[in-house]
Amino acid sequence: MNRKLLDPFAPEYPEAIEACLDDEYAVKCSFSHHGSLLATARSDGWCYIWDMDTLNVMRRLLHGESALTGVSWSRSGRYILTFDGSGVCILWDLRTTRQHARVVFDSAIVSARIHPRNSFQFVVCPAREAPCLVTVDRDTEAVSPRIEHIRIAADGVDVNSKAAASTCCCFGKRGTHVLFGTSKGAIHAVHVATRAVVCSIKLSGSTVNTIARNPRGTDIVANSSDRILRVCEVNLPNETQSNHVSNTEPSITVVTKITDSVNRVSWLQAVFSSSGDYIVAGIDHKAEHNMYIWDKTTSSLVKMLTGPNELLEDCAVHPLRPIYASISTFGIIYLWTRVPQQNWNAFAPGFRELEENIDYFEPEDAYDRRVATENGEYIDCAESRARRERRTASGSDEEDQDEQIDIIEDDPLFSDSDSDSDDEGFVLPVILNFEDDELPLAVPPPASKACPTAENDQETAMDVDQGYVIEAP
Numbered sequence: 001m002n003r004k005l006l007d008p009f010a011p012e013y014p015e016a017i018e019a020c021l022d023d024e025y026a027v028k029c030s031f032s033h034h035g036s037l038l039a040t041a042r043s044d045g046w047c048y049i050w051d052m053d054t055l056n057v058m059r060r061l062l063h064g065e066s067a068l069t070g071v072s073w074s075r076s077g078r079y080i081l082t083f084d085g086s087g088v089c090i091l092w093d094l095r096t097t098r099q100h101a102r103v104v105f106d107s108a109i110v111s112a113r114i115h116p117r118n119s120f121q122f123v124v125c126p127a128r129e130a131p132c133l134v135t136v137d138r139d140t141e142a143v144s145p146r147i148e149h150i151r152i153a154a155d156g157v158d159v160n161s162k163a164a165a166s167t168c169c170c171f172g173k174r175g176t177h178v179l180f181g182t183s184k185g186a187i188h189a190v191h192v193a194t195r196a197v198v199c200s201i202k203l204s205g206s207t208v209n210t211i212a213r214n215p216r217g218t219d220i221v222a223n224s225s226d227r228i229l230r231v232c233e234v235n236l237p238n239e240t241q242s243n244h245v246s247n248t249e250p251s252i253t254v255v256t257k258i259t260d261s262v263n264r265v266s267w268l269q270a271v272f273s274s275s276g277d278y279i280v281a282g283i284d285h286k287a288e289h290n291m292y293i294w295d296k297t298t299s300s301l302v303k304m305l306t307g308p309n310e311l312l313e314d315c316a317v318h319p320l321r322p323i324y325a326s327i328s329t330f331g332i333i334y335l336w337t338r339v340p341q342q343n344w345n346a347f348a349p350g351f352r353e354l355e356e357n358i359d360y361f362e363p364e365d366a367y368d369r370r371v372a373t374e375n376g377e378y379i380d381c382a383e384s385r386a387r388r389e390r391r392t393a394s395g396s397d398e399e400d401q402d403e404q405i406d407i408i409e410d411d412p413l414f415s416d417s418d419s420d421s422d423d424e425g426f427v428l429p430v431i432l433n434f435e436d437d438e439l440p441l442a443v444p445p446p447a448s449k450a451c452p453t454a455e456n457d458q459e460t461a462m463d464v465d466q467g468y469v470i471e472a473p
Contacts, residue, residue: 012273012322013280013293013303014336019055021333023048028070028314029325029333032077035318037428038325039080040333041068047082049094049428050333052323058428059097064088072112074119078426081122083109089124091136094428101136101145105129106160111168115192117175123150125166130159131180133195150195152180152188168210172239173217177250179234181208187222187252189236199250203230210269214276215319219255219296221279223270229281231256231296258299260292271317278302280324282315289328291315291336305336 026048028041037058038050045066049059066086073080079100083089087105089112092098100120107128115121120136130153135146151157153164166180166188177198180188185204188197206225213220217239222230233253258279268284279294289307294300310328317324324336344351 010322011303011338012275013278013338014305014322014324015303015338016336017307017334018337019335021050021055021335022331023327023333024331026313026327026331026333028068029316029327030071030073031316031318031325032073033075033319034077035320035323037073037077038316038333039071039073040327041071041082042331043067045084047071047080047092049080051428051430058430059094061092061097063090069109070111072114072122074114075116076119076426077428079114079119081112081114083112083124085109087126089122089134091120091122095426101134103134103145103147105132111166113169113171113178115175116171116173123169123171123178125169125180128160128162128165130164131166131169133192148195150178150180150190152182152190152197167207170211170213170220172234172236173213173215174239176238177236179211179213179220181211181222183207185224187211187220187232189234189250189252198236199252201232201252201254203254204228209267212271214272215274216276219272219276220252221270221272223267223281225266227259227264227266229258229267229270229279229294230254231258231279231299256296256299258294268312269315271315272296273317274319274321280315280317282312282326284312287311289326289334291324291326307334 023040023042025042025044025046026040027043030039031037031052032039036052038052040048040050042048045062045064045068047061047063047068048057049061050056051058061080061082063082064084064086066084066088068082068084071080071082078094080092080094081089082092085108087107087109089103089105089109090099091101091114093100103124105124105126107126109124110127111125113123115123120138121134122136123131123133125131129149131150133148133150135148137145149159151159151164152166157164166182168181170179172178175192177189177191180190182188184202185206185208186200186202187208188200190196191198203222204224204226208222208224210223211220213234218234220232220234222232224230231254233255235248235251235253237248237250258281263285265283265285268282270279270281272278273280273293277296279296281292281294283290283292287309289310289312291305291307291312292301293303293305295302305324307326308328310330310332313327313329315324315326322338326334326336328334344353
């Protein structure tokens with residue numbers, strides 16, 4: 001449905017569960033940039049791609065035997081990044097259903113994100129080493145991926161130690177900067193090109209578990225282990241279109257703190273709504289499947305979504321519509337939404353809705369060819385109708401013309417960036433008349449050649465049957 005025809009005053013958060021998807025082993029989920037696909041990371045090493053229109057599985061990607069810890073979409077929706085607890089990170093090409101790149105680290109990967117402008121560049125946060133910026137060549141048969149360490153710790157700290165690691169990451173709106181959270185309660189903003197820390201902030205002494213930014217790229221929400229959600233205003237050059245923001249010094253400022261002062265519950269995940277005006281937080285407490293919706297400005301509780309008595313594993317927000325996805329401990333995906341009210345006045349301004357039936361009395365001259373006026377003259381209905389159609393076709397009568405509705409122009413409020421990527425119009429091909437065991441499986445990439453990495457990183461490459469593997473230091 002066209003967003004311009006929806007009711008602008010309707011709340012943007014859901015009310016009840018509309019559908020349930022049985023994924024059995026799902027632990028993480030993520031919507032694509034346009035919200036047409038939903039990716040689920042499973043504990044058995046598989047990644048399922050669900051179609052949000054038909055609610056069916058479109059693709060099945062076999063990552064490995066270890067449990068996946070998360071997924072990340074590219075802006076075009078053609079590439080998806082999967083990573084697991086054994087340190088394996090794979091970039092998939094959904095057009096060919098092949099592994100475009102495969103990188104292996106020495107420790108489990110806690111977080112990873114694809115660059116919002118470059119689908120062949122992503123940042124990885126291993127558990128026991130410094131975060132890395134991985135750059136992949138467009139051609140799979142070319143040189144192997146390039147790994148560059150990002151130093152967010154103090155000088156003298158070994159990059160292969162846990163002290164140099166980060167717990168979560170998040171790109172800026174345009175990908176010029178990337179934000180890292182640490183186990184010491186700090187957030188660092190790093191310039192991607194120079195890999196230098198431009199600004200930092202100390203939130204608390206607790207671990208920063210998750211970081212998420214709003215669609216406009218002006219705010220982030222940080223979920224810490226001290227059970228407090230902090231909304232921070234981010235001023236980074238080249239990340240927003242505002243001139244006054246670009247001319248200021250890089251800074252991160254806490255503007256709002258959100259906490260449950262009554263129950264003092266822990267938060268599993270915290271993200272922004274589609275417009276960025278609300279904070280959606282999933283609870284991590286006992287066997288409750290609840291999600292809280294907070295107002296970003298006033299930090300007041302707006303809505304609480306109460307689900308079945310099942311532990312909440314993860315939650316995600318649709319980028320355009322009031323649809324939330326939550327995963328229970330039994331692998332069931334619950335889709336929360338609200339039933340839109342039909343607003344017929346948006347289609348026909350002169351349309352009048354009736355609350356109850358009324359009797360219609362047809363006039364005697366409704367279907368007459370000639371109609372008599374008050375002054376005694378007669379009007380030929382067919383001739384008058386033909387004259388009106390000629391005026392409408394020539395464009396002379398503007399009142400009788402239908403208003404044109406623009407459905408092609410992008411809404412700037414929901415535009416994440418103005419990327420000119422070649423894959424912006426990518427649509428996942430649909431496979432008709434297939435059984436559950438006939439879905440296309442993933443194909444490993446061909447072997448590639450090793451290449452040196454930046455800063456003389458001692459990384460080696462070796463050819464295997466499933467493609468190239470890069471062993472990070």
